[in-house]
Amino acid sequence: MIAVDHLTKRYGPHAVVEDVSFRCEPGTVTGFLGPNGAGKSTTMRMICGLTPPTSGTATVAGRPFRQLPNPGREIGVLLDASAQHAGRTGREALTLAARTQGVDSDRVAAVLDLVGLNAVAARRRVGAYSLGMRQRLGLALALLGDPRVLILDEPANGLDPEGIYWMRGLLRDFADRGGTVLLSSHLLREVEAVADRLVVIGGGRIVAQGGKDELLAGTGTLVRARDQHALRLTLDRAGLDATAGTDGGFVVRAEAGAVGQAAADAGLVLTELRPAGSGGLEQLFLTLTAGASTKEAVR
Amino acid sequence: MTTTTEPRVVTPSPVTAPSLARLTGVELRKLVDTRAGRWLLITIGLIAVALAVVQLFVLDDVQQTFQNFFDPSLLPISLLLPVLGILSITAEWSQRTALTTFTLTPRRERVILAKLGAVLLAALASVLVSLAVAAVFTLLARATGGAGGWDLEWASVPHAAVFQIASVLMGAGFGLLLLNTPLAIVTYLLLPTVWTILSGLIRALREPARWLDTSSTMQPLVTSEVTALQWGRLAVSLLVWVAVPLAAGLWRALRREVS
Numbered sequence: 001m002i003a004v005d006h007l008t009k010r011y012g013p014h015a016v017v018e019d020v021s022f023r024c025e026p027g028t029v030t031g032f033l034g035p036n037g038a039g040k041s042t043t044m045r046m047i048c049g050l051t052p053p054t055s056g057t058a059t060v061a062g063r064p065f066r067q068l069p070n071p072g073r074e075i076g077v078l079l080d081a082s083a084q085h086a087g088r089t090g091r092e093a094l095t096l097a098a099r100t101q102g103v104d105s106d107r108v109a110a111v112l113d114l115v116g117l118n119a120v121a122a123r124r125r126v127g128a129y130s131l132g133m134r135q136r137l138g139l140a141l142a143l144l145g146d147p148r149v150l151i152l153d154e155p156a157n158g159l160d161p162e163g164i165y166w167m168r169g170l171l172r173d174f175a176d177r178g179g180t181v182l183l184s185s186h187l188l189r190e191v192e193a194v195a196d197r198l199v200v201i202g203g204g205r206i207v208a209q210g211g212k213d214e215l216l217a218g219t220g221t222l223v224r225a226r227d228q229h230a231l232r233l234t235l236d237r238a239g240l241d242a243t244a245g246t247d248g249g250f251v252v253r254a255e256a257g258a259v260g261q262a263a264a265d266a267g268l269v270l271t272e273l274r275p276a277g278s279g280g281l282e283q284l285f286l287t288l289t290a291g292a293s294t295k296e297a298v299r
Numbered sequence: 300m301t302t303t304t305e306p307r308v309v310t311p312s313p314v315t316a317p318s319l320a321r322l323t324g325v326e327l328r329k330l331v332d333t334r335a336g337r338w339l340l341i342t343i344g345l346i347a348v349a350l351a352v353v354q355l356f357v358l359d360d361v362q363q364t365f366q367n368f369f370d371p372s373l374l375p376i377s378l379l380l381p382v383l384g385i386l387s388i389t390a391e392w393s394q395r396t397a398l399t400t401f402t403l404t405p406r407r408e409r410v411i412l413a414k415l416g417a418v419l420l421a422a423l424a425s426v427l428v429s430l431a432v433a434a435v436f437t438l439l440a441r442a443t444g445g446a447g448g449w450d451l452e453w454a455s456v457p458h459a460a461v462f463q464i465a466s467v468l469m470g471a472g473f474g475l476l477l478l479n480t481p482l483a484i485v486t487y488l489l490l491p492t493v494w495t496i497l498s499g500l501i502r503a504l505r506e507p508a509r510w511l512d513t514s515s516t517m518q519p520l521v522t523s524e525v526t527a528l529q530w531g532r533l534a535v536s537l538l539v540w541v542a543v544p545l546a547a548g549l550w551r552a553l554r555r556e557v558s
Contacts, residue, residue: 041558049405050398050557066405069316077402083395087333093399096332099325100317100403141399 007056018204024182029175031195032184039204040184072101075149076142081134086127101145111140131158152183168194221256224249224272238262322413346375351436363445368433381470384418385483388474422463452523462520475548510535
Protein backbone atom coordinates (compact mmCIF):
# COMPACT_ATOMS: atom_id res chain seq x y z
CA MET A 1 0.00 0.00 0.00
CA ILE A 2 1.43 3.31 -1.11
CA ALA A 3 -0.43 6.55 -0.42
CA VAL A 4 0.70 9.79 -1.98
CA ASP A 5 -1.12 12.95 -0.95
CA HIS A 6 -0.65 16.32 -2.58
CA LEU A 7 3.09 15.92 -3.04
CA THR A 8 4.78 19.04 -4.35
CA LYS A 9 8.45 19.72 -4.97
CA ARG A 10 9.75 23.11 -5.99
CA TYR A 11 13.30 24.10 -6.79
CA GLY A 12 13.11 27.85 -6.45
CA PRO A 13 10.08 29.02 -8.39
CA HIS A 14 10.15 25.94 -10.63
CA ALA A 15 7.72 23.19 -9.63
CA VAL A 16 9.04 19.78 -10.66
CA VAL A 17 6.14 17.97 -9.03
CA GLU A 18 2.88 19.70 -8.24
CA ASP A 19 0.01 18.39 -6.15
CA VAL A 20 0.45 14.73 -7.02
CA SER A 21 -1.90 12.28 -5.28
CA PHE A 22 -2.49 8.59 -5.93
CA ARG A 23 -2.87 5.23 -4.22
CA CYS A 24 -1.34 1.85 -4.96
CA GLU A 25 -3.32 -1.04 -3.52
CA PRO A 26 -2.10 -4.52 -2.59
CA GLY A 27 -2.53 -7.00 -5.41
CA THR A 28 -2.12 -4.40 -8.14
CA VAL A 29 0.58 -3.17 -10.45
CA THR A 30 0.44 0.59 -10.93
CA GLY A 31 2.15 1.99 -13.97
CA PHE A 32 3.56 5.48 -13.43
CA LEU A 33 3.77 6.95 -16.89
CA GLY A 34 5.20 10.13 -18.22
CA PRO A 35 7.78 11.53 -20.59
CA ASN A 36 11.32 12.13 -19.37
CA GLY A 37 11.46 15.04 -16.95
CA ALA A 38 7.77 14.77 -16.06
CA GLY A 39 8.58 14.33 -12.37
CA LYS A 40 8.34 10.54 -12.02
CA SER A 41 11.74 10.04 -10.41
CA THR A 42 11.37 13.03 -8.12
CA THR A 43 8.00 11.71 -6.94
CA MET A 44 9.51 8.28 -6.28
CA ARG A 45 12.46 9.76 -4.42
CA MET A 46 10.02 11.72 -2.26
CA ILE A 47 8.08 8.51 -1.50
CA CYS A 48 11.33 6.89 -0.42
CA GLY A 49 12.39 9.76 1.84
CA LEU A 50 15.42 10.67 -0.25
CA THR A 51 14.10 14.04 -1.37
CA PRO A 52 12.26 16.21 1.12
CA PRO A 53 8.96 17.38 -0.40
CA THR A 54 8.11 21.07 -0.40
CA SER A 55 4.63 20.06 0.76
CA GLY A 56 2.42 17.01 0.88
CA THR A 57 2.97 13.56 2.33
CA ALA A 58 3.69 10.03 1.20
CA THR A 59 3.32 6.86 3.22
CA VAL A 60 4.28 3.29 2.49
CA ALA A 61 2.67 0.49 4.50
CA GLY A 62 0.96 3.18 6.55
CA ARG A 63 4.05 5.08 7.59
CA PRO A 64 6.32 7.75 6.14
CA PHE A 65 9.28 5.91 4.62
CA ARG A 66 11.81 7.51 6.94
CA GLN A 67 9.95 6.17 9.97
CA LEU A 68 10.18 2.56 8.87
CA PRO A 69 12.61 0.73 11.16
CA ASN A 70 13.94 -1.65 8.51
CA PRO A 71 12.46 -0.61 5.17
CA GLY A 72 14.25 -3.23 3.10
CA ARG A 73 12.10 -5.93 4.71
CA GLU A 74 8.89 -4.20 3.73
CA ILE A 75 9.62 -2.24 0.58
CA GLY A 76 11.91 -3.15 -2.26
CA VAL A 77 13.27 -0.08 -3.99
CA LEU A 78 15.08 0.28 -7.30
CA LEU A 79 15.51 3.93 -8.20
CA ASP A 80 18.67 3.92 -10.29
CA ALA A 81 20.43 0.77 -11.37
CA SER A 82 23.61 2.73 -12.10
CA ALA A 83 23.93 3.94 -8.53
CA GLN A 84 26.25 1.12 -7.51
CA HIS A 85 29.88 1.22 -6.48
CA ALA A 86 31.76 0.27 -9.65
CA GLY A 87 34.45 -1.48 -7.63
CA ARG A 88 32.18 -3.92 -5.80
CA THR A 89 31.08 -7.26 -7.14
CA GLY A 90 27.39 -7.90 -7.62
CA ARG A 91 27.43 -10.47 -4.84
CA GLU A 92 29.17 -8.03 -2.49
CA ALA A 93 26.61 -5.29 -3.13
CA LEU A 94 23.89 -7.77 -2.18
CA THR A 95 25.80 -9.05 0.82
CA LEU A 96 26.13 -5.52 2.22
CA ALA A 97 22.38 -4.99 1.82
CA ALA A 98 21.62 -8.40 3.35
CA ARG A 99 23.75 -7.63 6.41
CA THR A 100 22.17 -4.21 6.82
CA GLN A 101 18.68 -5.70 6.79
CA GLY A 102 19.63 -8.70 8.85
CA VAL A 103 18.64 -11.06 6.07
CA ASP A 104 20.14 -14.53 5.92
CA SER A 105 23.05 -14.75 3.48
CA ASP A 106 21.26 -17.64 1.71
CA ARG A 107 18.90 -15.01 0.33
CA VAL A 108 21.78 -13.49 -1.67
CA ALA A 109 22.23 -16.67 -3.71
CA ALA A 110 18.46 -17.05 -3.98
CA VAL A 111 17.82 -13.59 -5.45
CA LEU A 112 20.84 -13.82 -7.74
CA ASP A 113 19.30 -16.99 -9.09
CA LEU A 114 15.86 -15.38 -9.29
CA VAL A 115 17.04 -12.45 -11.42
CA GLY A 116 19.21 -14.64 -13.62
CA LEU A 117 22.68 -13.49 -12.63
CA ASN A 118 24.91 -16.54 -12.65
CA ALA A 119 27.90 -17.22 -10.42
CA VAL A 120 30.35 -15.74 -12.93
CA ALA A 121 28.36 -12.51 -13.21
CA ALA A 122 27.95 -12.29 -9.44
CA ARG A 123 31.73 -12.41 -8.99
CA ARG A 124 32.35 -9.63 -11.49
CA ARG A 125 32.64 -6.02 -10.46
CA VAL A 126 29.59 -3.90 -11.14
CA GLY A 127 31.72 -1.53 -13.21
CA ALA A 128 31.93 -4.26 -15.84
CA TYR A 129 28.16 -4.86 -15.90
CA SER A 130 25.94 -3.93 -18.82
CA LEU A 131 22.92 -1.76 -18.04
CA GLY A 132 20.70 -4.82 -18.30
CA MET A 133 22.80 -6.67 -15.73
CA ARG A 134 22.67 -3.66 -13.43
CA GLN A 135 18.90 -3.63 -13.68
CA ARG A 136 18.84 -7.30 -12.73
CA LEU A 137 21.15 -6.61 -9.81
CA GLY A 138 18.92 -3.69 -8.79
CA LEU A 139 15.87 -5.94 -8.88
CA ALA A 140 17.76 -8.51 -6.81
CA LEU A 141 18.51 -5.79 -4.26
CA ALA A 142 14.86 -4.77 -4.20
CA LEU A 143 13.66 -8.36 -3.71
CA LEU A 144 16.32 -9.28 -1.15
CA GLY A 145 14.32 -8.50 1.98
CA ASP A 146 11.22 -10.35 0.71
CA PRO A 147 9.14 -7.15 0.71
CA ARG A 148 5.42 -6.72 0.10
CA VAL A 149 5.81 -3.47 -1.81
CA LEU A 150 8.02 -2.77 -4.82
CA ILE A 151 8.93 0.71 -6.05
CA LEU A 152 10.81 0.54 -9.34
CA ASP A 153 11.95 3.48 -11.45
CA GLU A 154 12.32 2.55 -15.13
CA PRO A 155 13.20 -1.07 -14.33
CA ALA A 156 13.00 -2.20 -17.95
CA ASN A 157 15.69 0.24 -19.11
CA GLY A 158 18.49 -1.66 -20.74
CA LEU A 159 16.76 -5.04 -20.54
CA ASP A 160 16.52 -7.04 -23.74
CA PRO A 161 13.06 -8.16 -24.97
CA GLU A 162 13.46 -11.50 -23.23
CA GLY A 163 14.42 -9.68 -20.03
CA ILE A 164 11.41 -7.37 -20.27
CA TYR A 165 9.12 -10.36 -20.76
CA TRP A 166 10.68 -12.09 -17.78
CA MET A 167 10.29 -8.99 -15.60
CA ARG A 168 6.62 -8.63 -16.49
CA GLY A 169 6.04 -12.19 -15.34
CA LEU A 170 7.92 -11.53 -12.12
CA LEU A 171 5.95 -8.37 -11.29
CA ARG A 172 2.60 -9.93 -12.27
CA ASP A 173 3.33 -12.87 -10.03
CA PHE A 174 4.41 -10.56 -7.20
CA ALA A 175 1.15 -8.61 -7.39
CA ASP A 176 -0.96 -11.75 -7.74
CA ARG A 177 0.47 -12.97 -4.46
CA GLY A 178 -0.85 -9.80 -2.81
CA GLY A 179 2.10 -7.50 -3.35
CA THR A 180 1.91 -3.84 -4.30
CA VAL A 181 3.93 -2.66 -7.28
CA LEU A 182 4.60 0.87 -8.46
CA LEU A 183 6.71 1.02 -11.58
CA SER A 184 7.53 3.98 -13.73
CA SER A 185 8.26 4.14 -17.39
CA HIS A 186 8.31 6.55 -20.29
CA LEU A 187 7.39 3.69 -22.62
CA LEU A 188 3.70 2.94 -22.83
CA ARG A 189 3.92 -0.56 -24.26
CA GLU A 190 6.11 -1.67 -21.43
CA VAL A 191 3.64 -0.67 -18.74
CA GLU A 192 0.49 -1.51 -20.63
CA ALA A 193 1.32 -5.19 -20.67
CA VAL A 194 1.61 -5.55 -16.92
CA ALA A 195 -0.16 -2.68 -15.15
CA ASP A 196 -3.69 -2.81 -13.70
CA ARG A 197 -3.80 0.86 -12.98
CA LEU A 198 -2.17 3.82 -14.63
CA VAL A 199 -1.06 7.15 -13.27
CA VAL A 200 -0.04 9.48 -16.08
CA ILE A 201 2.07 12.49 -15.20
CA GLY A 202 3.11 15.37 -17.42
CA GLY A 203 4.92 18.55 -16.47
CA GLY A 204 4.84 17.59 -12.80
CA ARG A 205 1.07 17.19 -12.64
CA ILE A 206 -1.12 14.14 -12.84
CA VAL A 207 -3.02 14.30 -16.10
CA ALA A 208 -4.94 11.02 -15.84
CA GLN A 209 -5.27 8.11 -13.50
CA GLY A 210 -7.48 5.10 -13.14
CA GLY A 211 -7.85 1.47 -14.07
CA LYS A 212 -6.12 0.58 -17.30
CA ASP A 213 -9.30 -0.77 -18.90
CA GLU A 214 -11.21 2.25 -17.74
CA LEU A 215 -8.67 4.58 -19.30
CA LEU A 216 -8.60 2.54 -22.48
CA ALA A 217 -12.36 2.27 -22.82
CA GLY A 218 -13.00 5.92 -23.42
CA THR A 219 -10.42 6.24 -26.11
CA GLY A 220 -12.58 5.55 -29.14
CA THR A 221 -12.37 3.60 -32.35
CA LEU A 222 -9.46 2.99 -34.66
CA VAL A 223 -10.38 3.22 -38.32
CA ARG A 224 -8.37 2.77 -41.46
CA ALA A 225 -9.50 3.09 -45.08
CA ARG A 226 -7.94 2.47 -48.45
CA ASP A 227 -8.36 6.18 -49.18
CA GLN A 228 -7.18 7.86 -46.00
CA HIS A 229 -7.72 11.37 -47.35
CA ALA A 230 -11.33 10.68 -48.23
CA LEU A 231 -11.85 9.09 -44.84
CA ARG A 232 -10.57 12.21 -43.13
CA LEU A 233 -12.99 14.40 -45.11
CA THR A 234 -15.87 12.03 -44.43
CA LEU A 235 -15.20 11.95 -40.69
CA ASP A 236 -14.94 15.74 -40.56
CA ARG A 237 -18.17 16.09 -42.51
CA ALA A 238 -19.92 13.68 -40.16
CA GLY A 239 -18.75 15.77 -37.22
CA LEU A 240 -16.67 12.95 -35.76
CA ASP A 241 -13.65 14.01 -33.76
CA ALA A 242 -10.69 12.19 -35.33
CA THR A 243 -6.97 12.37 -34.69
CA ALA A 244 -4.33 10.82 -36.89
CA GLY A 245 -2.76 7.81 -35.17
CA THR A 246 0.89 7.05 -35.10
CA ASP A 247 0.63 4.34 -37.75
CA GLY A 248 -1.59 5.80 -40.43
CA GLY A 249 -5.12 5.16 -39.11
CA PHE A 250 -7.41 7.55 -37.30
CA VAL A 251 -8.56 7.36 -33.69
CA VAL A 252 -12.16 8.55 -33.59
CA ARG A 253 -13.99 9.57 -30.45
CA ALA A 254 -17.11 7.63 -31.39
CA GLU A 255 -18.48 4.13 -31.45
CA ALA A 256 -17.51 1.77 -34.25
CA GLY A 257 -21.12 1.79 -35.52
CA ALA A 258 -21.19 5.53 -36.06
CA VAL A 259 -17.84 5.48 -37.81
CA GLY A 260 -18.85 2.55 -40.02
CA GLN A 261 -22.13 4.23 -40.95
CA ALA A 262 -20.36 7.42 -41.97
CA ALA A 263 -17.93 5.44 -44.10
CA ALA A 264 -20.73 3.41 -45.71
CA ASP A 265 -22.71 6.56 -46.51
CA ALA A 266 -19.66 7.94 -48.30
CA GLY A 267 -19.05 4.62 -50.06
CA LEU A 268 -15.59 4.18 -48.56
CA VAL A 269 -13.77 0.85 -48.30
CA LEU A 270 -12.56 0.32 -44.75
CA THR A 271 -9.53 -1.87 -44.13
CA GLU A 272 -9.76 -1.76 -40.37
CA LEU A 273 -12.41 -0.83 -37.80
CA ARG A 274 -11.95 -1.74 -34.14
CA PRO A 275 -11.84 -0.33 -30.60
CA ALA A 276 -8.69 1.74 -30.36
CA GLY A 277 -7.28 -0.30 -27.47
CA SER A 278 -3.54 0.16 -27.06
CA GLY A 279 -3.39 2.51 -30.00
CA GLY A 280 -5.84 4.67 -28.12
CA LEU A 281 -3.72 4.60 -25.01
CA GLU A 282 -0.77 5.71 -27.05
CA GLN A 283 -2.89 8.51 -28.42
CA LEU A 284 -4.02 9.41 -24.94
CA PHE A 285 -0.45 9.41 -23.72
CA LEU A 286 0.71 11.63 -26.57
CA THR A 287 -2.11 14.12 -26.13
CA LEU A 288 -2.01 14.21 -22.36
CA THR A 289 1.67 14.83 -22.19
CA ALA A 290 1.96 16.99 -25.28
CA GLY A 291 4.33 19.83 -24.67
CA ALA A 292 5.34 18.42 -21.33
CA SER A 293 8.19 16.40 -22.73
CA THR A 294 10.17 19.46 -23.62
CA LYS A 295 10.06 20.70 -20.06
CA GLU A 296 12.95 18.68 -18.77
CA ALA A 297 13.37 19.03 -15.04
CA VAL A 298 15.92 21.78 -14.68
CA ARG A 299 17.72 21.66 -11.39
CA MET B 300 -11.44 8.37 -12.60
CA THR B 301 -9.76 7.62 -9.30
CA THR B 302 -10.84 4.45 -7.60
CA THR B 303 -10.11 4.15 -3.94
CA THR B 304 -10.78 1.22 -1.70
CA GLU B 305 -10.35 1.01 2.03
CA PRO B 306 -6.67 0.46 2.78
CA ARG B 307 -6.07 -3.05 4.04
CA VAL B 308 -4.82 -3.34 7.54
CA VAL B 309 -1.13 -4.05 7.36
CA THR B 310 -0.02 -6.54 9.96
CA PRO B 311 2.57 -4.99 12.24
CA SER B 312 5.97 -5.94 11.02
CA PRO B 313 8.18 -8.01 13.33
CA VAL B 314 11.27 -6.51 11.74
CA THR B 315 13.43 -4.32 13.92
CA ALA B 316 15.85 -1.59 13.02
CA PRO B 317 19.44 -2.73 12.47
CA SER B 318 21.59 -2.18 15.55
CA LEU B 319 24.42 0.31 15.47
CA ALA B 320 26.86 -2.58 15.88
CA ARG B 321 25.47 -4.29 12.79
CA LEU B 322 25.67 -1.06 10.79
CA THR B 323 29.25 -0.52 11.97
CA GLY B 324 30.09 -4.04 10.80
CA VAL B 325 28.65 -3.23 7.38
CA GLU B 326 30.65 0.01 7.22
CA LEU B 327 33.85 -1.81 8.19
CA ARG B 328 33.19 -4.25 5.39
CA LYS B 329 32.75 -1.36 2.96
CA LEU B 330 36.26 -0.16 3.84
CA VAL B 331 37.80 -3.33 2.48
CA ASP B 332 35.43 -4.69 -0.16
CA THR B 333 36.63 -2.56 -3.06
CA ARG B 334 40.02 -2.52 -4.72
CA ALA B 335 40.51 1.16 -3.89
CA GLY B 336 39.74 0.56 -0.22
CA ARG B 337 41.91 -2.54 0.04
CA TRP B 338 44.86 -0.81 -1.61
CA LEU B 339 44.57 2.20 0.65
CA LEU B 340 44.81 -0.09 3.68
CA ILE B 341 47.64 -2.11 2.15
CA THR B 342 49.49 1.13 1.31
CA ILE B 343 49.15 2.31 4.90
CA GLY B 344 50.71 -0.94 6.08
CA LEU B 345 53.45 -0.89 3.44
CA ILE B 346 54.46 2.68 4.28
CA ALA B 347 54.88 1.77 7.93
CA VAL B 348 57.05 -1.18 6.91
CA ALA B 349 59.06 0.86 4.38
CA LEU B 350 59.84 3.52 6.97
CA ALA B 351 61.02 0.89 9.42
CA VAL B 352 63.29 -0.62 6.74
CA VAL B 353 64.87 2.77 6.14
CA GLN B 354 65.42 3.19 9.88
CA LEU B 355 67.06 -0.19 10.07
CA PHE B 356 69.74 1.20 7.75
CA VAL B 357 70.08 4.81 8.85
CA LEU B 358 69.67 4.68 12.64
CA ASP B 359 72.69 4.09 14.82
CA ASP B 360 72.73 0.64 16.34
CA VAL B 361 71.94 1.95 19.84
CA GLN B 362 68.89 3.82 18.58
CA GLN B 363 67.30 0.76 16.99
CA THR B 364 64.77 0.19 19.76
CA PHE B 365 61.11 -0.70 19.89
CA GLN B 366 60.18 2.88 20.80
CA ASN B 367 62.21 4.33 17.96
CA PHE B 368 60.55 2.06 15.45
CA PHE B 369 57.09 2.71 16.87
CA ASP B 370 56.98 6.53 17.11
CA PRO B 371 57.96 7.49 13.54
CA SER B 372 55.65 4.89 11.99
CA LEU B 373 52.68 6.92 13.26
CA LEU B 374 53.37 9.91 11.02
CA PRO B 375 53.00 8.45 7.52
CA ILE B 376 49.98 6.46 8.69
CA SER B 377 48.42 9.62 10.05
CA LEU B 378 48.74 11.15 6.59
CA LEU B 379 46.72 8.39 4.93
CA LEU B 380 44.14 7.68 7.64
CA PRO B 381 42.30 10.95 6.91
CA VAL B 382 42.00 9.85 3.29
CA LEU B 383 40.33 6.67 4.59
CA GLY B 384 38.02 8.84 6.70
CA ILE B 385 37.19 11.06 3.73
CA LEU B 386 36.57 8.17 1.32
CA SER B 387 34.37 6.27 3.74
CA ILE B 388 31.94 9.20 3.64
CA THR B 389 32.35 10.71 0.18
CA ALA B 390 32.35 7.41 -1.74
CA GLU B 391 28.65 7.08 -0.91
CA TRP B 392 28.03 10.30 -2.79
CA SER B 393 30.56 10.01 -5.61
CA GLN B 394 29.61 6.39 -6.33
CA ARG B 395 25.95 7.22 -5.61
CA THR B 396 25.57 4.25 -3.30
CA ALA B 397 23.95 6.69 -0.83
CA LEU B 398 20.79 5.99 -2.78
CA THR B 399 20.79 2.36 -1.61
CA THR B 400 22.35 3.02 1.78
CA PHE B 401 19.83 5.64 2.83
CA THR B 402 16.92 3.69 1.36
CA LEU B 403 17.86 0.72 3.54
CA THR B 404 18.61 2.92 6.55
CA PRO B 405 16.58 6.11 6.26
CA ARG B 406 17.80 7.32 9.63
CA ARG B 407 20.92 8.76 8.09
CA GLU B 408 22.49 9.80 11.39
CA ARG B 409 22.81 6.10 12.26
CA VAL B 410 24.67 5.40 9.02
CA ILE B 411 27.03 8.29 9.68
CA LEU B 412 27.59 7.23 13.29
CA ALA B 413 28.37 3.73 12.04
CA LYS B 414 30.84 5.15 9.52
CA LEU B 415 32.59 7.17 12.24
CA GLY B 416 32.67 4.03 14.39
CA ALA B 417 34.20 2.04 11.55
CA VAL B 418 36.99 4.50 10.78
CA LEU B 419 37.66 4.91 14.51
CA LEU B 420 38.18 1.16 14.77
CA ALA B 421 40.42 1.33 11.71
CA ALA B 422 42.52 4.03 13.44
CA LEU B 423 42.87 1.84 16.53
CA ALA B 424 43.84 -1.10 14.32
CA SER B 425 46.52 1.06 12.71
CA VAL B 426 48.13 1.55 16.13
CA LEU B 427 48.24 -2.24 16.50
CA VAL B 428 49.88 -2.40 13.06
CA SER B 429 52.47 0.17 14.20
CA LEU B 430 53.15 -1.92 17.31
CA ALA B 431 53.46 -5.10 15.27
CA VAL B 432 55.80 -3.51 12.73
CA ALA B 433 57.91 -2.06 15.55
CA ALA B 434 58.10 -5.50 17.20
CA VAL B 435 59.14 -7.26 14.01
CA PHE B 436 61.80 -4.67 13.27
CA THR B 437 63.11 -4.72 16.83
CA LEU B 438 63.70 -8.43 16.35
CA LEU B 439 65.35 -7.76 12.99
CA ALA B 440 67.51 -5.08 14.61
CA ARG B 441 68.66 -7.54 17.28
CA ALA B 442 69.50 -10.05 14.59
CA THR B 443 71.51 -7.51 12.62
CA GLY B 444 73.52 -6.12 15.51
CA GLY B 445 71.25 -3.27 16.65
CA ALA B 446 70.38 -2.54 20.26
CA GLY B 447 66.88 -3.96 19.90
CA GLY B 448 65.71 -2.70 23.29
CA TRP B 449 62.11 -3.48 24.16
CA ASP B 450 61.59 -0.46 26.42
CA LEU B 451 58.40 1.38 25.68
CA GLU B 452 56.92 4.41 27.41
CA TRP B 453 53.42 3.01 27.87
CA ALA B 454 51.85 6.46 27.64
CA SER B 455 52.94 6.65 24.02
CA VAL B 456 50.41 3.96 23.05
CA PRO B 457 47.27 5.84 24.18
CA HIS B 458 48.82 9.02 22.77
CA ALA B 459 49.25 7.27 19.45
CA ALA B 460 45.64 6.12 19.59
CA VAL B 461 44.40 9.67 20.20
CA PHE B 462 46.66 10.90 17.40
CA GLN B 463 45.33 8.43 14.82
CA ILE B 464 41.70 8.74 15.91
CA ALA B 465 41.93 12.53 15.65
CA SER B 466 43.50 12.19 12.19
CA VAL B 467 40.85 9.86 10.84
CA LEU B 468 37.95 11.81 12.35
CA MET B 469 39.32 15.05 10.95
CA GLY B 470 39.28 13.44 7.51
CA ALA B 471 35.76 12.15 8.06
CA GLY B 472 34.67 15.63 9.18
CA PHE B 473 36.06 17.21 6.00
CA GLY B 474 34.43 14.49 3.92
CA LEU B 475 31.08 14.95 5.60
CA LEU B 476 31.21 18.71 5.28
CA LEU B 477 32.25 18.77 1.61
CA LEU B 478 30.70 15.47 0.41
CA ASN B 479 33.13 15.46 -2.49
CA THR B 480 36.25 13.28 -2.61
CA PRO B 481 38.82 15.44 -4.43
CA LEU B 482 37.67 18.64 -2.77
CA ALA B 483 37.87 17.11 0.71
CA ILE B 484 41.30 15.53 0.12
CA VAL B 485 42.83 18.68 -1.37
CA THR B 486 41.40 20.90 1.36
CA TYR B 487 42.64 18.55 4.03
CA LEU B 488 46.14 18.29 2.61
CA LEU B 489 46.47 22.02 1.88
CA LEU B 490 45.40 23.15 5.32
CA PRO B 491 48.74 22.70 7.17
CA THR B 492 50.61 24.35 4.29
CA VAL B 493 48.26 27.30 4.36
CA TRP B 494 48.87 27.65 8.10
CA THR B 495 52.63 27.56 7.59
CA ILE B 496 52.53 30.17 4.85
CA LEU B 497 50.10 32.47 6.63
CA SER B 498 51.81 32.37 10.02
CA GLY B 499 55.13 32.92 8.22
CA LEU B 500 53.74 36.04 6.56
CA ILE B 501 51.55 37.46 9.28
CA ARG B 502 53.09 37.86 12.69
CA ALA B 503 49.71 38.21 14.41
CA LEU B 504 48.75 34.70 13.32
CA ARG B 505 51.67 32.99 14.99
CA GLU B 506 50.11 32.66 18.44
CA PRO B 507 46.67 31.53 17.16
CA ALA B 508 48.47 29.01 14.97
CA ARG B 509 49.89 27.32 18.05
CA TRP B 510 46.30 26.68 19.15
CA LEU B 511 44.74 26.02 15.77
CA ASP B 512 47.29 24.45 13.45
CA THR B 513 46.69 20.73 13.94
CA SER B 514 50.05 19.82 12.43
CA SER B 515 51.71 21.51 15.40
CA THR B 516 49.12 20.80 18.13
CA MET B 517 49.10 17.08 17.35
CA GLN B 518 52.89 16.79 17.26
CA PRO B 519 53.30 16.14 21.02
CA LEU B 520 51.12 13.03 20.70
CA VAL B 521 53.92 11.25 18.88
CA THR B 522 55.89 11.37 22.13
CA SER B 523 55.18 9.88 25.53
CA GLU B 524 54.92 13.21 27.31
CA VAL B 525 52.15 15.69 26.72
CA THR B 526 51.83 18.74 29.00
CA ALA B 527 48.57 20.26 30.18
CA LEU B 528 49.14 23.25 27.91
CA GLN B 529 49.68 20.92 24.95
CA TRP B 530 46.48 19.02 25.76
CA GLY B 531 44.67 22.36 25.90
CA ARG B 532 45.99 23.43 22.51
CA LEU B 533 45.12 20.03 21.08
CA ALA B 534 41.58 20.25 22.41
CA VAL B 535 41.03 23.70 20.93
CA SER B 536 42.38 22.72 17.52
CA LEU B 537 40.35 19.50 17.44
CA LEU B 538 37.22 21.38 18.40
CA VAL B 539 37.70 23.67 15.43
CA TRP B 540 38.88 21.13 12.85
CA VAL B 541 37.09 17.96 13.95
CA ALA B 542 34.03 18.77 16.02
CA VAL B 543 32.82 21.73 13.98
CA PRO B 544 33.17 20.07 10.53
CA LEU B 545 31.55 16.90 11.86
CA ALA B 546 28.60 18.79 13.33
CA ALA B 547 28.10 21.01 10.29
CA GLY B 548 28.64 18.06 7.94
CA LEU B 549 26.12 15.93 9.82
CA TRP B 550 23.57 18.71 9.60
CA ARG B 551 24.19 18.94 5.86
CA ALA B 552 24.16 15.23 5.12
CA LEU B 553 20.91 14.71 7.01
CA ARG B 554 19.13 17.27 4.90
CA ARG B 555 20.76 16.89 1.55
CA GLU B 556 18.73 15.44 -1.25
CA VAL B 557 19.97 12.05 -2.42
CA SER B 558 19.74 11.41 -6.12
